[in-house]
Amino acid sequence: MAADADAIIAGLGGAENIIEIEPCITRLRTEVRDAAKVDQAALRAAGAHGVMAAGNIVQVVVGPEADTIASDIEDIIG
Amino acid sequence: MTTVLAPVAGAAVGLWAVPDPVFSEGLVGPGLAIEPLREPGRAVAPIAGKIVKLHPHAFVVVGDDGRGVLVHLGIDTVQLKGEGFELLASEGDRVGAGQPVVAWNPVEVEAGGRCPVCPVVALDAVKEAVTRIAEGPVNAGDELFRWT
Numbered sequence: 001m002a003a004d005a006d007a008i009i010a011g012l013g014g015a016e017n018i019i020e021i022e023p024c025i026t027r028l029r030t031e032v033r034d035a036a037k038v039d040q041a042a043l044r045a046a047g048a049h050g051v052m053a054a055g056n057i058v059q060v061v062v063g064p065e066a067d068t069i070a071s072d073i074e075d076i077i078g
Numbered sequence: 079m080t081t082v083l084a085p086v087a088g089a090a091v092g093l094w095a096v097p098d099p100v101f102s103e104g105l106v107g108p109g110l111a112i113e114p115l116r117e118p119g120r121a122v123a124p125i126a127g128k129i130v131k132l133h134p135h136a137f138v139v140v141g142d143d144g145r146g147v148l149v150h151l152g153i154d155t156v157q158l159k160g161e162g163f164e165l166l167a168s169e170g171d172r173v174g175a176g177q178p179v180v181a182w183n184p185v186e187v188e189a190g191g192r193c194p195v196c197p198v199v200a201l202d203a204v205k206e207a208v209t210r211i212a213e214g215p216v217n218a219g220d221e222l223f224r225w226t
Contacts, residue, residue, distance in 0.1 A: 025150065050103070061105045
């Protein structure tokens with residue numbers, strides 16, 4: 001099941017909290033302004049298999065649809 | 079049932095040996111990994127099917143039954159942006175099991191400070207569905223694990 005782009009943006013603390021989003025084949029590697037605004041439970045509910053956070057770098061594991069989801073997110077947040 | 083082939087030559091190891099929690103914790107699925115021979119090689123399709131995702135450092139083949147197998151060539155190799163990898167097929171191609179997909183060189187990956195181990199993942203499978211076939215040395219195209 002593909003993860004939901006809108007719900008992932010919300011789980012990352014909203015569009016304004018996302019500095020950069022880059023897809024690898026299994027995950028979205030994102031840089032956020034405020035890591036405290038990231039809601040890991042919400043990201044899992046959005047379809048993420050797992051979330052790994054280290055400082056302001058948050059990796060959202062979404063499976064091989066990562067590049068599609070990343071471009072959906074980029075379209076939404078502009 | 080799907081028999082998944084080793085995409086590269088080397089030694090079959092557990093996913094736990096992969097220094098990346100996405101794989102070692104099985105976040106995208108169970109499987110095995112291959113510690114590759116340190117020589118230039120060609121990574122082959124682990125199953126017959128369609129290449130639904132093709133990056134220089136990783137690819138996914140989905141069989142006619144809808145099962146997808148991910149092959150990742152080294153860890154953090156997305157950072158190489160394709161350098162040192164040569165695509166031998168295109169996204170959307172149908173491939174036979176054992177057909178070459180990407181040429182690469184684990185020696186260069188390692189020289190760049192990255193781990194060249196190759197996770198081979200049964201995407202979204204339950205852990206119990208994967209049964210190891212290979213122990214120790216494998217050639218590219220050898221049977222690696224069974225996915226029931």
